[in-house]
Every structure is written in C-alpha cells, then in structure tokens.
Amino acid sequence: MTSELLEKRLERLADDGPDARRVIENVLGRKPARRAPAWPRFAWSVVAALVLVAMVAYFVPAAGTVVARVPFAGDALGARARVTVVGASATSSGYTLTLVAAYADSTRTELRLHSSPAVAFIGLSSAITDQFGRSYHSVNGRSNALTGDLTEEFEALAWPDANTGARITLTVTELDLDGHAPPTAIHGKWTVSAILGVDEGVSVALPPPGTVGAAHFRFTSMSYTPATIAVDVDMTGATSQSTGQLYQEDPSNPKGEPVLGIEVLDAFGTRITMSIEIDDGFFGVSHVHVLAGRDDTGGGRYTIRVTYRGQHFDRTLVVT
C-alpha cells in the first residue's frame, strides 16, 4: 500500500465523521457550561481549615491561646472561652465546687478548689483526665474546712501534654464533709475543666552526697520548674520506720522533732518544703522524694537542708 493510497483512505474515512450541522446545533443550543463559581470551594476550604484549627485547639490546647488572638477564628471556635482556666464551677447535691486555679509541671498537677458550703476533702476517687482520655489520680490534698479552700495534688501529666498543653477535666463524685472516719460523705457529680500549660522541669547538676550520723544521703535527681523544686535522694542507714519516729533532742521540747527532715529553704531562709515521701527499697536503700513550692520570681539560690537526729548538712541549688 502506497502512502498516497493510505492518505486518500484517511481522507475518505474522515468523510464518515459526524454531521457538522447537527454538531453546530447541539453546541450552539447549549449554553456554555459556566465554570463552577469559586465560592463553594472557598467555603469548603474555610470549613476544612476551621475543622483543622478546632482539632488542633482541642488536642493542642496551648495553641488555643494563639487561636484566641486571631480575629474571627478565636470567636468562631469559642477559644476565648476555653482558655479561661479559672472560675469553672459545678453544682450538685447543693454543693458548688469551683476550680479557682490550676498548675501543672513535670512533677505534679495541682488544682486549687473552693467548695461552698465548705467541705474538708474531695473524695479519693476523684481523678482528672486529659484531652487524650488518660486519667491521673490524686496523690495528696490539703484543705481548710472552715473556708472551703482545697488544694488537690494529682500525678504529673504525661507526654505530650508538656508540649501541647493539657485540657483537663476534674471529676468528683464524693465530698467529705468533716474528714472524720468514717467520712460524712455527700454524693453527686461535679465536673470542672481547665486548660493548662505544663511547665517542663529543668534538671540541675547533682550536689555531692552527705552523711549525718549513721545515715548516708545520695542525691539522684534535682530539678525545678517555675513553681516547684523537686529533689530525689537515696538514703541508706535509715528506713522510713526509723525516720517516721520523733527524736527528742531538746528537753524543753517534750514533743520532740522528726528523726529525718529534708527542707528546702529560699534565699531568706524560709522553709518552703511541701511534702516528703519515703519509700523503702531493696538492699537497705530508701528513696526520698521532696517537693517544694516556689514563686516564679526568677532565679535564686535555694538551700537543701538534710537533718538527721539533730545534725544536718546543706547543699545549694541555684535556679537561673
């Protein structure tokens, strides 16, 4: 087959194409389809962006403060309301529980509450949950049963709350009216929420160990946050049983003094220790965890004073 023949075959083949007049009628009879207006796509983009921002705001509460500053977005998502972490309250069974303030760092989560009418404690079953659904239990608590002010300490929030911030919810199902045994309990359900920033601890170089009498103390961890100083010590030569007793050194003090004292003193010599926990471990080693509160007033020099049976040694902690 020659090229000329093939070319003619192709031209003839094209003759069998569609009827041009019908095509024209069809084309001109149809209004050209308008390009889809851009606004629905834009609207969907806005909706998708808002959903994304909402998810970030929920799981990364620290971002909420940023969102709240964004005009429109902050209002649209209610972020401004959510970042109000103080003043949330719940009422049940005639008792109102208000979350006055909250603080979290790498060592603990502390909630300041107020009950009206006043109660002695919140129930031991109280727990907080974070935005990932994880629960943290109460480890300590203090209260003023006359005023109704309560300070409840919970376990430290886990990763990644320190990076994302935490959206916590405190659930209380029982209030203890007087702190007596058996407790006079008020049952109900109180749920209050807050958004917290989580302060990460700054570890410092460990001071040298010290010996007082028969007891030897080796520092294993020392860190601070804007509100807390945490000290961990391994103790040998003494146990929680022996240190739990009182030591009567001064005859003028018939009550006596604790056998063991680990204190944190601020630059003015004021004792700021909040709690001491002693766990007896293996091979005669007891672990002592000391937690002290500090005001976030910048750097400073703190003294760690270890006292055993009336004798003590000091170590210095410098907060920058």
Add this chain to the structure above:
Amino acid sequence: MVATLSSPETLTAGRTLTAEQLCHAYAADVCRFAALMTRNPADAEDLAQEALLRAIRSLRSFDASRGSAAGWLWRIVANAARDAATRRQRLADLVVRAALLTPRESASVEDLALANVGDAALHRLLAALPLRDRTLLALRYGAGLETREVGEALGLSPDSTSKAIRRALARLRARLEETAR
C-alpha cells in the same frame, strides 16, 4: 436554530470571534478530525462537540494579534482530543481487565485480517496508534490542515511536523500490512 457553514478564511481578518462564527467556520473540519481520532461515530460526535464547546468557553482568551484563529482553535481541539483519549484509555483498561476475567469468544486479530483493511479495521488501527501519531494524521488528513498549520497547533516546527506525519503514516501502513497478511 438553522446551522450554516462558512469558510474559515472569513475569520482571519476579524479581530473578534463569536461562537456562531467559530462553529460555522470550523465545525466540519473538527468533525472530520474527530472521525479519525475516535473509533465510532458516537465518540466522534462527542469529541467534536466537546472540542467546540471548549473553544467557545475560551473565546475570551482568543487574541487575534497573537496568532490566527485556526492555530488557536486547533490547539484547543488537540487538547480536547488528548483529554478524551485519556478518558477512553482508562475505560479501555477497565474493559481489558474485565475481558481477562472472562473467556474470549473471538480473536480480534483474526477479525482484523478478515475485514481486509475495511473502514472498521482502519479505525481500529488508527486508534491503536500512539495519541501523537493519531493527532497528527487527524489534523492533516481529517481536518485537512497544511503541515505548517498542524505544526502550529501542536507546537512543532514545519520540518519536524512533516517528518512526524511521515513517521505516523509509516507506522500505520506497517500495521495495515501486518494485519492484511
């Protein structure tokens, strides 16, 4: 509406172009082009309509100072053909996959040989050519464009266009001879 056809030459002098002018001047050639680009009349009609509609939607972008209406139009038509071929290929891939799952009742190679290069066979062989070859042949022999105009529509130099058309023809001829044996 009564459609009338006019000559493409009447458009080259004007600086603006209306949908009616466009259709009346080029519909016939677009239909012939579509006939070579597709395997059946229905697909050809769809392609011709789609190409013209696309050109009408793009009328605002036509600037007579930047080139002829024909060059502008055939670029749009060639692109429409390419897009349609892509869609058809996707569909064909699905059909081939489906066919692989079911027993084949006849051998298409034998059908082609029996048809002895009839129009249907020629359509089939055209459709089997690479899209670029098919577009070249459809513009040259379907739409009746000069080699230079084909090159203008496809962004090729006249020399390259001429060689490309010859190569496309040679490939088609080789397949025809192979089928006839």
